[in-house]
Amino acid sequence: MKFNDFRLDEPILRAVEAEGYEHPSPIQAGVIPPALEGRDILGTAQTGTGKTAAFALPILHRLAAGRAKGGKRSGGKGPPRGRGRSARALVLCPTRELAAQILDSFATYGKGLPLSQTAIYGGVGQGRQVDAIRNGLDTLVATPGRLMDLMGQGHLDLSRIETVVLDEADRMLDMGFIHPIRKIMAEIPRERQTMLLSATISPEIRVLADDLLRDPVVVATAPESSTAELVDQRIYLVEKANKPKILIRMFEHGDMARTLVFTRTKYGADRLVRVLKKAGIKAEAIHGDKSQGQRTRAMNAFRSGKAEALVATDVAARGIDVDGVSHVVNYDMPVEPESYVHRIGRTARAGASGEAVSLCDRHELELLRAIERRTDARPHKGEGYEDLTYDMPTDGGRAAAKAAREAKTAAAKARFGQRTGQRKGHKSSHSSGRPSGSGTKKPRTNDQAREDSRAGADSHPTPKPRKKPDGSKSFGKPKHSYRDDSRTADKPSKPGKKGAGKFRGKPGAKPTGKPTGKPGSKPAGKAGSKPRGKAGGKTAGKTGGKFSGKFSGKAGSKPGGKRGTGGSGGGKNRRGPGPRSR
Structure with a gap:
């Protein structure tokens, strides 16, 4: 079978031929015909077998031909004017790198068509992505997280979506995107075409497929959890320190x-x-903590050959689609057997050969056995490096795995016991009666507080008694409390003395500071006036008197109101029983 047999649009066929493809892969031959008819698809294939082209080619053909369901732009609910046309095809994928690569595939195969597409994902600013949406587009490639953000901000209208693709659905579920996927699908019309593609089919995937797909065409080109046939799988038993x-x-x-x-x-x-x-x-390294710029530079260096090795985690590797990967090294054995299938699928792509090397220490032998049980992987022992490797134990590493589990459990119990002992010690220090902080002293009762108040004592705790030479205890000379300090505060000087204001120094002494009024102004209060506070004294604020301080009453009002709050020269005089000004 050739691509010409699918009767795709001529521009699409020319683009496929320009890329050097003539015969479709098994997943492409199984998916493209029913996808062109608008059927729902449940496809299973190994990584690197051409899944992207399997859904991209029929989507481009249907968009260009205008035969998609509900493709007419007249009538119905649509985007507001000036916002451009809404997307008619949506592709969801788990990682930023995979979204960028899917977008490149759409741009490559659809370069001769009057269609536009864009990708939205996190890790970068959303300004350009929002502008692309407003300008109008036909195909939208997105990660669930950023898509939910833009939907919440009102930048997206999914009411015109006709085709939805869930690529790498198993990985999206592993990353916790099940709830965002369901929310996104709830915003899309029910009359749609849905294609769900995955490397493995788990029970969770089957439940999701039952909820989203209607009478799907099942395309399974490889058994579940199968490894690539053209990959030479080797394993070296090596201690962790020698890796x-x-x-x-x-x-x-x-x-x-x-x-x-x-x-x-x-x-x-x-x-x-x-x-x-x-x-x-x-x-170069690529993982979730790297910024989008760092990840892009690392990928470009790896593709161009400037970097010999690209070190990645499982999640980040889902978006790596690089031709010519010669070796895949499992530096750490994967915890999930399915991850082993995804890892080694990065090499031997598109019919090429490759090598997969696994480094397994004694504590990882149990993981190796799980991979052999749940997949068809049977890596053979690598040759060479005898000075760094060890022989397989007679029990298959079960004793080492058991010892590792026991050591891990003992360490966890020790940490838990240490925390528990610290909490018990903290409680015992409080219950033993020994002071362990200011909070351990008993508060005084109300009766004690009233007795202290009558005695003139302050509200502070009683000082610790000290011994006299004769053996008796004495509390010593009491210190000044806040109440005692208030009693010794500076008071106004006697009438007739200069400097009757409040200042630090002996009564009657001349003030050392300057008035705080404006330059050239007189001190607050009438110059030479006697302070208010004694019978017969003249009032501060006599009508007609000049002063630079602020007067709290209206101009010309009687001074029987509030006194002025002027500068320091006038002092803080209390109102006495003297006669008011008339």
Whole structure:
């Protein structure tokens, strides 16, 4: 069978031929015919077998031919004027890298068609993505997270979607996108075409397919959890401390110009890159903690050959689609057997051959057995590097795995016991009666507080008694409390004395500070006036008197109101029983 047999539009056929493809892959031959008819698809295929073209070619053909359901633009609910045409095809994928690669495929195969497409994903600003949506588009490639954000902001209208594709559906479910996917699908018309493509079919995938697909055509081109036939799988039993050494030797003695290395953690990926660079091997890391710019630069360096090794985690590797990957190295054995299938599927793509090397320490032998049980993988023991490897234990590593589990459990119990002991010690220190902070002192009762108030004591705790030479206890000379300080505060000087204001110093002393009024102004209060506070004294604020302080009453009003709050020269005089001004 050839692509010409599908009767695709001529521009699409020319683009496919320009890419060097003549015969479709099994997944393409199974998906394209029913997809052109508008049927729902449930497709299962290994990574790197052409799944993207399997759904991209029929979508482009249907959009260009205008035969999609509800394709007429007149009538019905549509986007507001000035916002451009809404997308008619939506492709959901798990990672940014995969979204960018799907967009490239649509642009490549549809370069001769009057169609537009864009990709929206997180890690970058949304300004350009929003502009592309407003300008109008036909195909939208998106990750669920950023799509939900733009939907919540009102930038997207999914009422015109005619075809939906869930690519790498199993990985999206692993990443926790099941609820966003259901919310997105609820915004799309029920009269639609849905294609669900995955490398493996789990029970969760089957439940999702039953909910979203209507009478789907099932296309299974490879058994579930099967490994690529053209991949040479080798395994080296090596201790964890020797893994960097054996990997460096492989780069030094082998033809590993383009190698993809998998680690279990992000920190492990960064650490391995530092080790490889120190050994003179050009390597880059890609994982979720990297910014979009860093990930793009790492991918470009790997594609161009500037980086010999690309160290990645499982999630980030889902978007890696690079031709010519010669080796895949499992630096850390995968926890899930299905991840092993996805990892080694990065090599031997499009009919090429490749090698998959796994480094397994004693604690990972149990993971190796799980991979062999649940997949058809049977990696053979690699040759060489005898000084760094060990022989398979007679019990298959079960004793080592058991010891590792017991050590892990003991460490967890020790940490839990240590935390529990700390909490118990904290409680016992409080219950033993020993002071462990200011909060342990008993508060005084109301009766004690009233007695202290009558006695003139302050509200602070009683000072600790000290012993006299004769053995008796004494509380010593009481310190001034806040109440005592208020009693010793400076008071106005006697009438007739200069400097009757409030200042620090002896009564009657001249003030050392300058008035706080305006330059050239007189002190607040009438110059030479006597302070208010004694019978017969003149009032501060006598009508007709001049002063620079602020008067709280209206101009010309009687001084029987509030006194002025002027500068420091007038002092803080209390109102006495003297006669008011008339």
